[in-house]
Amino acid sequence: MLEMFWRGALIGMAATVLIDAWSIVLSKIFKQPLANWAMIGRWAGHTRRFKFFHSSIREAEPVGSEYTFGWVVHYGVGAIFGIAFGYLMGLMWFAVPAIVPAWIFGIVTIGFSWFLLQPGLGVGWAASKTPRPWKTRFLNILSHSIFGVGLWGAALLLRSIAPVALQ
Template identity: 40%
Template sequence: MQNIVFIVLIGIGATLVMDLWALLRQQLFSIAPTNWGMVGRWIGHMRKGRFSHTSIANADAVSGEKIIGWTAHYVIGIGYAVLLFLLFGETWLLQPTAGPALALGIATVVAPFFVLQPGMGAGIAASKTPNPNAVRLHSVLNHAVFGLGLYLSALVLRLVL
């Protein structure tokens, strides 16, 4: 039971680190953070059987789309923490190291490149955006920060609990 609590807290912590990074990027570089409401809109349309859009911004709004998007963001973060545990086990929880967390964080960029971005109308790996390479770079950086967040969250939990 303790492992489950640790895993959930690690996922929440890592996602929070990613969100704090987004706020810092916005302040330092004027880069807008992800609009989780649009992600919620995309997910909301799935209930109606629509999984792909030409432009999610032009799709009909979905009731509660911001809550849906933010909830999904944190649930996915927890899911990736579960995956980290499944891959590296209790040993990693007891003695967290940066390598596995960073590797998994960077690997998770596969999801936005091949599921989220195409589904929302941005194309595979943001190929339909005005500056695909910039979007790709930011996606990889964001997911690396998430990986760092997995590691830091596990370290903090080990120190505090």
């Protein structure tokens, strides 16, 4: 059980690194703005007070160290998703990682963004209040696909470094 936990956390964080690398590519080549982690930190800070939805997170009261907190939340969620995926798939998946389940799981995680985070930030369900919601949705699908592929790739790399001890 502990092995599945640490393997899941590692692949989740590695997949998050891959999403961040993709964001940099989008920023450099297509001039897509990078995520504002301070606003994610602000939103997460307000959830501690059971305030999950805002009309505009920019107008919400700032929270201490929101930029740093946003990054911690970003990688923490990646680790939690990786752990959840690991427990869903079982240790055998880490021994023989398959891309399709990881990709499907990555796509499923869009639900948290579309139906919790985005409305929480004040941009509507599935980014419906953004200037170009379908562009945002497409980029979300692409990013979460990359996250799923990152889970698989990280599991392959991890298996080559630390083979799974099946008993």
